[in-house]
Amino acid sequence: MNPGPLVFLATFFALATSWLGFVVMPQLQIGRQQQVEIKDTGEMYPARRPGLAKQGEEVYRANGCYYCHSQQVRPLGFGTDVARGWGARPSPVQSVAQDYLYDQPVMLGSQRVGPDLTNIGLRQTNEVWLLSHLYNPQLTSKGSTMPPYPFLFMKSKLALGEKPSPNAVFVVNGPKENYEILPTDKAKALVAYLGSLHSEAIVFETPPFPSTNAPAASTNAPVIATATNSVPTNSPAK
Amino acid sequence: MPRTTDEAEPTANRSVVPIWLIILLTLLAYWGMLYLNTHGGGFSSKVYAPYGSFALVDDAQPHVIGPNPKQGLKIFTANCAVCHQATGFGVPGQFPPLAGSEWVQAAAANRLERILLSGLQGPVEVKQQQFGAVQMPPWRDLLKDEDIAAVLTFVRGNKDWGNSAGPVTVEQVKAIRAKIATHPDPFTAEELQKLSDDE
Numbered sequence: 330m331n332p333g334p335l336v337f338l339a340t341f342f343a344l345a346t347s348w349l350g351f352v353v354m355p356q357l358q359i360g361r362q363q364q365v366e367i368k369d370t371g372e373m374y375p376a377r378r379p380g381l382a383k384q385g386e387e388v389y390r391a392n393g394c395y396y397c398h399s400q401q402v403r404p405l406g407f408g409t410d411v412a413r414g415w416g417a418r419p420s421p422v423q424s425v426a427q428d429y430l431y432d433q434p435v436m437l438g439s440q441r442v443g444p445d446l447t448n449i450g451l452r453q454t455n456e457v458w459l460l461s462h463l464y465n466p467q468l469t470s471k472g473s474t475m476p477p478y479p480f481l482f483m484k485s486k487l488a489l490g491e492k493p494s495p496n497a498v499f500v501v502n503g504p505k506e507n508y509e510i511l512p513t514d515k516a517k518a519l520v521a522y523l524g525s526l527h528s529e530a531i532v533f534e535t536p537p538f539p540s541t542n543a544p545a546a547s548t549n550a551p552v553i554a555t556a557t558n559s560v561p562t563n564s565p566a567k
Numbered sequence: 568m569p570r571t572t573d574e575a576e577p578t579a580n581r582s583v584v585p586i587w588l589i590i591l592l593t594l595l596a597y598w599g600m601l602y603l604n605t606h607g608g609g610f611s612s613k614v615y616a617p618y619g620s621f622a623l624v625d626d627a628q629p630h631v632i633g634p635n636p637k638q639g640l641k642i643f644t645a646n647c648a649v650c651h652q653a654t655g656f657g658v659p660g661q662f663p664p665l666a667g668s669e670w671v672q673a674a675a676a677n678r679l680e681r682i683l684l685s686g687l688q689g690p691v692e693v694k695q696q697q698f699g700a701v702q703m704p705p706w707r708d709l710l711k712d713e714d715i716a717a718v719l720t721f722v723r724g725n726k727d728w729g730n731s732a733g734p735v736t737v738e739q740v741k742a743i744r745a746k747i748a749t750h751p752d753p754f755t756a757e758e759l760q761k762l763s764d765d766e
Contacts, residue, residue, distance in 0.1 A: 358612040371637060404616045422615040534613050536627035 359426045367530050374530045375430050378522070385522025388515045390436065392478065398446045399438035400424075400526065414452070415445040417529035419537045423447075428528040443475060450527040459520045460498045460512050481516035485509050634713065634734055639721025642714050646706070647722075655728040663693040663701060666728030675764035676719060676735045680743040683715055686753035705753060712740040 364373040378386065389395070402416040402423035410416060416423040424447060429435045453459060458469055464482050466473040487493060487507040493500045497509035512520075531537055608614030611621045618624045644653065647665075651657050655666035665671050670693060671679060686705035691698050706715065716737045723732035746766075 354610075358610065362612065369637075371641070406617060421617050425615055426612060533628065534615055534624065536624060537629060539627075 362426060362430060364430065365427065365532055367532065369531060372530075374532060375428060375528070377431050378525050381518050381521040382525035383522075384514075385518035385520065385525075386432075388481075388519040389522055390434070392519075394446075395436040395438040397438070397440055397442035397475070398444065399441050400445065400447045401437045402445060402447050410445060413444070415447060417448040417451055417527065418531065418535045420531065420535040421538070422535040424528065425532065425534040427532055427534065443473075446523065446526055448527050448529065450524045451529060454524070456520050456524070457498060459523055460516060463516060463519065464498060464510060478516075481513055481519065483511045483513055485511055634716040634720040634737065636717065636721040636724060638714070639717035639719070642710065642718040643721055646710070647718065655722070655725065655730075659696065660698065663691060663696070663698050665722050666725070666730065668693050668730075671723055672730055672732040673764075674732070676723065676732070676739065677743060677764065677766060678759045678762060679719060679723075680715070680735065680740055681747060681754055681759060681762075683710075683719065684740075684744055685747050685750060687756065687759075688753040689755040689757075691756040703753065707744065707747075712737050712744065715740045 364375065366372070367374050403410045404423055405411050405416075405421040411423065428447075429437075460482075462469040462475075463478045465477045465479070466475040467477075482498065485494075485497075485508055487500070487509055493509040494511060497511055500507060500509045605619060606616070608616075608618065609620055614621055614624055618627070650662040651665050652662070655664060657664040663670075670682075670691075673679065682703060684705060684707040687701055687703040689700060691701055710718070716735045716739070719735040719740075722728075723730055724734060
């Protein structure tokens with residue numbers, strides 16, 4: 330018997346099922362996702378990144394930051410992500426598909442060598458800290474295994490008595506001459522991108538924990554009531 | 568070289584799959600389906616762990632009871648700010664202010680609800696300023712009861728304007744709307760001042 334047709338059918342079946350599972354089903358599920366309005370603020374979520382941050386996304390990608398840094402906070406009870414302070418939502422659910430709507434490509438990362446950067450824009454708002462960290466991680470995080478990225482910066486000599494540029498990350502006083510470290514456009518864009526990383530907005534998928542304190546009677550605000558049994562009982566321990 | 572003997576082609580032995588293996592695989596598949604059923608969230612893109620179904624996520628949503636001032640702000644910006652201004656100060660001599668207005672902040676909102684539903688015509692005094700001939704249009708056909716409750720709640724409780732009166736409920740607006748069915752024309756300030764708080 331010629332096994333050809335059987336091999337063909339088996340191969341076809343294997344490829345067809347994985348294509349259905351990995352391409353067609355996700356497309357049906359989230360392929361038509363769009364911006365949603367956040368009830369609390371009336372803003373649309375997620376916002377598109379501003380131009381500089383969009384450029385920084387390319388720098389992030391080009392330098393392979395995603396090899397060590399993830400951008401995905403697992404829900405409460407799955408791993409230690411929430412306990413490590415990476416999540417910003419007051420909800421058992423953290424990262425959802427909605428957060429990545431305008432990421433192209435989505436850089437979830439796979440290894441967690443460095444800290445998760447989903448909410449770095451909320452955790453670290455000091456641009457000088459971020460620039461110093463990129464120039465040489467040892468300056469800000471002693472013992473870090475992150476490689477330095479000095480090629481994102483320019484070294485500029487300072488004449489005697491010359492004032493450093495206001496953009497200088499820091500000034501090095503050498504034995505013979507002083508010089509300043511200036512960020513290149515790439516470094517500035519990357520820091521703008523990091524600043525744009527935050528997903529704390531409450532969307533439908535991430536209902537907040539039921540609030541424990543009742544609203545004050547004197548306020549004019551409408552009463553926010555949450556179903557008491559909102560977190561399913563089989564949810565992991567808090 | 569031609570074959571010299573008539574030996575048969577070699578074949579692999581065939582054996583029947585043992586029945587226990589089939590049963591085990593069936594049970595495993597059944598368990599897998601059960602697991603998907605309880606943890607899969609119905610394959611909804613809106614359901615994430617630890618929630619098991621869309622209904623559970625829906626139940627966990629914070630529900631706003633009563634008119635939402637944020638909705639009120641939207642309605643105000645779209646309809647009212649043209650005359651009363653986004654600041655709520657109105658225009659002196661033309662459009663009465665809402666910020667700090669005694670009409671807006673009255674304990675009973677029945678007069679305010681009438682003004683919004685049926686409009687106001689003629690002279691009126693607000694914050695010791697005379698407004699000769701105001702022409703507030705009726706909004707009864709343009710805004711729903713929910714919208715009127717929301718915008719009045721927003722206007723009365725707007726702390727940025729210095730207002731701190733209580734919210735207006737949809738039921739109150741409904742009741743007033745029923746009462747003024749016999750009064751299609753805009754009210755006058757005089758008429759309204761004659762009303763008691765519970766009318």
